[in-house]
Amino acid sequence: MxxxxxxxxxxxxxxxxxxxxxxxxxxxxxxxxxxxxxxxxxxxxxxxxxxxxxxxxxxxxxxxxxxxxxxxxxxxxxxxxxxxxxxxxxxxxxxxxxxxxxxxxxxHTAPPVVIVPRHTFSALLERLGRSTVHVLKQGYGMLGYLGRVTVEWAEAIYSPRGNLRVPALIHQVEEIGINALPIVGLLAFLIGIVLAYQGADQLRRFGAEIFTINLLGVGVLRELGGLVTAIIIAGRSGSAFTAQIGTMKVNEEIDAMQTIGINTVDALVLPRILGLIIALPFLTIYADVMAMVGGAVMCYFDLGITFPVFMRQLHEAISMNTFLVGVIKAPVFALIIGLVGCYEGLQVERNADSVGRLTTRSVVEAIFLIIVLDAGFSILFSILKI
Amino acid sequence: MSMSDKPAANREVVVRVRGLVNELGGNLIHDHVDLDLYRGEVLGVVGGSGSGKSVLLRSIVGLNRPREGSIEVFGQDISKLGERALHTVQVRWGVLFQEGALFSSQTVAENIQVPMREYMKMSEPLMNEIASMKLSMVGLPEDAARKYPSELSGGMKKRAGLARALALDPDLLFLDEPTAGLDPISANQFDELVHDLQKSLGLTVFMVTHDLDTLKATTDRIAVLVNRKIKVGTIDELRRDPDPWIQEYFSGVRGRAALAS
The missing domain is CATH 3.30.750.24 (STAS domain)
Known part of the structure; x- marks a missing residue:
C-alpha cells in the first residue's frame, strides 16, 4: 500500500x-x-x-x-x-x-548509504565465485570431520567403556530403526506391487510372465530395497540429526557440553552414526521382505501365480549373493547419512534461518551421495563380476 | 517530566486500553486492565517475569487478540479496523522488538528502507539519504549500512532495529526491553538516545523494561503490572504504594542504587 x-x-x-x-x-x-x-x-x-x-x-x-x-x-x-x-x-x-x-x-555528516544491486551480471559472478569457494571449503571441512570421527571411533573401539554411550546408542537404534518400520514397510510393499505390475505387463507380451518374479527379486534385492530405504532414512533421520544438533547449537547447548567437558562427538555424533549403521541393514532386509510380499500379492491377483510357485521361482532367480550385494551397501549408506547429517548440524550458526537451510542441505547432500555411491558400487561389482 | 504535571483531562490520549483481559495457556494474565498513554510522554512498563508486559505490548500493536476489552490507538479501535485502515495506523507507529527482529536476508540499510518501500513512493537516492540519516540518528557508523544482521553485535542490532522503527518518523514508538542484554555503558547510551530522539522528534514512547536506570533516566510515568492489574504513577508515587512487589522492586538493593544516583 x-x-x-x-x-x-x-x-x-x-x-x-x-x-x-x-x-x-x-x-x-x-x-x-x-x-x-x-x-x-x-x-x-x-x-x-x-x-x-x-x-x-x-x-x-x-x-x-x-x-x-x-x-x-x-x-x-x-x-x-x-x-x-x-x-x-x-x-x-x-x-x-x-x-x-x-x-x-x-x-549527520555521512554520505547516503549504498545499496548493492542483486540482479546484475557482476553480482551473479560474485555469487558463483562465492558458492565455488563454499563448495571447496565444505568438502575440506567434511574431510577433516571424517578424520575426527574416525579417531573418536578408534578410541571407542579401543576403550568402549569410556567412549561409547550405550543408552544413547539404544535410543538412536529405536528412533532410527524401529520407529521407521511402518513407513519403510509400507513404501517397500507398494514398490513391490508397482514393480510386479509393470514387469508383468511387459513380460506378458512374450509369454514370459513368470520372469516377473526374477525381475522383482533381482531388482529389489540388489538395488531398489537398499536405495529406497537409504533415501527414506536420509529424509527422516538425516534431517532430524541436522535439526537436533543445529537447534542445540543455536541454544549454545553444544558450547555448554564442551565447557562441562563432554566430548560432543562421543555424545552426539557416534551414537547417531553407529545407530544408523546398526539399523539400516536390518531396515533394508525388512524392506526387501516387504517388497517381495507386495510383489507376491500382485503376482497372485494379476498373473494368478500362487505363493508356493512364487517362492520356487524366486528361489531359482536369486542367490545368496544377490541378497548380500544389496545389504552390504547399507552400512556405507548409513555412514554417509550420519556423517552428513551430523556435520551439517554442527555447521549451524546462531541465526534463525540457519537450521532450516542446513537441514535442507543435509538431506540433498545425503541423497546425492547415496546415489553416486550406489553407481560406484555397481561399477565395482561388475568389475568383480558379482 | 514536565508533561506529567499537567492535568490529565487536557491531554490527547494516544493509546487507550479499557477492560483488557488476556489469557495465556489457561492462566489469566490481565484482568480488566485500563491504561492511557498521553501524547508526548514516555511510559515505562514494568512487572515480574510472566506478568504480561510483552503480552500487553503485543495486544496494543495487534499481534495478540485479547479475550475481552478494547484497545484504541490514535482514537481507532485496532481490533475493528480493516487492513487498509490498519495500515494508516501502522505507518504512525514504530516497534522495536527485543532482539531487533531485523530481516536476516537484508542489509541494515535495506532493513531501514523496508517501511519506506512499502508505504512511500520515494526515489532511490532520497531513500538512501534518509537511511543514512537514520543511521546517524541512532548512532551507528557509516559502514554498518552494508552489514547483515548476523554481522552485528546485540547493541548494534537494537540500534538498527530502532532506525527501522523510526524509518517513517512515527508519532508513537514501542520499545520491548530496549536495554536488556546490553552492557551498562551501551545501555546508558541507548537511554540517552531514546531520550534525545523523544525530545527532538516529540515521540510518544511505550517502553517495556526491567532496567531501573532506564526507567529513571527516560520515563515520565511508570505502569506496574502486578496481580493481573496495572498501577500507573510517577516513580515517587509508586514508591509510596503499599503493594509488596512494588515495594520490593523500588526499595530492593538494585532499586535503591538506581534511584539514589
Whole structure:
C-alpha cells in the first residue's frame, strides 16, 4: 500500500516558493514537511535554479509540522547552497523544531548509504565465485570431520567403556530403526506391487510372465530395497540429526557440553552414526521382505501365480549373493547419512534461518551421495563380476 | 517530566486500553486492565517475569487478540479496523522488538528502507539519504549500512532495529526491553538516545523494561503490572504504594542504587 495525498485534507500539504530579490534567492516553505510528502518535495528542491544569486534565505516559519525526513530535506538544501560557494544568509524555522534541525545538522555528516544491486551480471559472478569457494571449503571441512570421527571411533573401539554411550546408542537404534518400520514397510510393499505390475505387463507380451518374479527379486534385492530405504532414512533421520544438533547449537547447548567437558562427538555424533549403521541393514532386509510380499500379492491377483510357485521361482532367480550385494551397501549408506547429517548440524550458526537451510542441505547432500555411491558400487561389482 | 504535571483531562490520549483481559495457556494474565498513554510522554512498563508486559505490548500493536476489552490507538479501535485502515495506523507507529527482529536476508540499510518501500513512493537516492540519516540518528557508523544482521553485535542490532522503527518518523514508538542484554555503558547510551530522539522528534514512547536506570533516566510515568492489574504513577508515587512487589522492586538493593544516583 502507498499512502497517497488524497488521504489527508489539502490544506496540510507542504509548499515551496522561490523568489528573487536582486542577488538574494529566497526559499519560503510552509505546510507539513513530513515523510509522506518527502517524495514530492525532493524533486522541487533539486530543481530550483540558483542562477547568479550569491545569497540564499531559507524561510520555514510557515511550516506547521516537521519530522526528520522534512528536516533532512531542509538541511540538505542548506548544505547544497553552502557547498556551491554561496552563503545562507538566514535559515529560520519555528522554535520548536530547532532541536531537531540542530540534531540532524550536527550529527549527520555521512554520505547516503549504498545499496548493492542483486540482479546484475557482476553480482551473479560474485555469487558463483562465492558458492565455488563454499563448495571447496565444505568438502575440506567434511574431510577433516571424517578424520575426527574416525579417531573418536578408534578410541571407542579401543576403550568402549569410556567412549561409547550405550543408552544413547539404544535410543538412536529405536528412533532410527524401529520407529521407521511402518513407513519403510509400507513404501517397500507398494514398490513391490508397482514393480510386479509393470514387469508383468511387459513380460506378458512374450509369454514370459513368470520372469516377473526374477525381475522383482533381482531388482529389489540388489538395488531398489537398499536405495529406497537409504533415501527414506536420509529424509527422516538425516534431517532430524541436522535439526537436533543445529537447534542445540543455536541454544549454545553444544558450547555448554564442551565447557562441562563432554566430548560432543562421543555424545552426539557416534551414537547417531553407529545407530544408523546398526539399523539400516536390518531396515533394508525388512524392506526387501516387504517388497517381495507386495510383489507376491500382485503376482497372485494379476498373473494368478500362487505363493508356493512364487517362492520356487524366486528361489531359482536369486542367490545368496544377490541378497548380500544389496545389504552390504547399507552400512556405507548409513555412514554417509550420519556423517552428513551430523556435520551439517554442527555447521549451524546462531541465526534463525540457519537450521532450516542446513537441514535442507543435509538431506540433498545425503541423497546425492547415496546415489553416486550406489553407481560406484555397481561399477565395482561388475568389475568383480558379482 | 514536565508533561506529567499537567492535568490529565487536557491531554490527547494516544493509546487507550479499557477492560483488557488476556489469557495465556489457561492462566489469566490481565484482568480488566485500563491504561492511557498521553501524547508526548514516555511510559515505562514494568512487572515480574510472566506478568504480561510483552503480552500487553503485543495486544496494543495487534499481534495478540485479547479475550475481552478494547484497545484504541490514535482514537481507532485496532481490533475493528480493516487492513487498509490498519495500515494508516501502522505507518504512525514504530516497534522495536527485543532482539531487533531485523530481516536476516537484508542489509541494515535495506532493513531501514523496508517501511519506506512499502508505504512511500520515494526515489532511490532520497531513500538512501534518509537511511543514512537514520543511521546517524541512532548512532551507528557509516559502514554498518552494508552489514547483515548476523554481522552485528546485540547493541548494534537494537540500534538498527530502532532506525527501522523510526524509518517513517512515527508519532508513537514501542520499545520491548530496549536495554536488556546490553552492557551498562551501551545501555546508558541507548537511554540517552531514546531520550534525545523523544525530545527532538516529540515521540510518544511505550517502553517495556526491567532496567531501573532506564526507567529513571527516560520515563515520565511508570505502569506496574502486578496481580493481573496495572498501577500507573510517577516513580515517587509508586514508591509510596503499599503493594509488596512494588515495594520490593523500588526499595530492593538494585532499586535503591538506581534511584539514589
Amino acid at each position: 502507498t499512502v497517497t495525498d488524497t488521504d489527508v485534507p489539502a490544506d496540510t500539504r507542504p509548499w515551496l516558493r522561490t523568489e528573487r530579490r536582486g542577488r538574494v534567492l529566497r526559499l519560503t516553505a510552509g505546510g507539513e514537511w513530513i515523510v509522506r510528502y518527502a517524495a514530492r518535495l525532493d524533486p522541487q528542491l533539486h530543481a530550483y535554479d540558483l542562477g547568479d544569486a550569491n545569497e540564499v534565505e531559507i524561510d520555514g516559519r510557515a511550516i506547521t509540522r516537521l519530522d526528520s525526513a522534512g528536516a533532512w530535506l531542509l538541511v540538505r538544501t542548506k548544505r547544497a547552497v553552502e557547498e556551491s560557494g554561496k552563503t545562507v544568509r538566514a535559515f529560520t524555522l519555528p522554535d520548536i523544531y530547532s532541536t531537531l534541525i540542530h540534531t540532524i545538522d550536527q550529527e
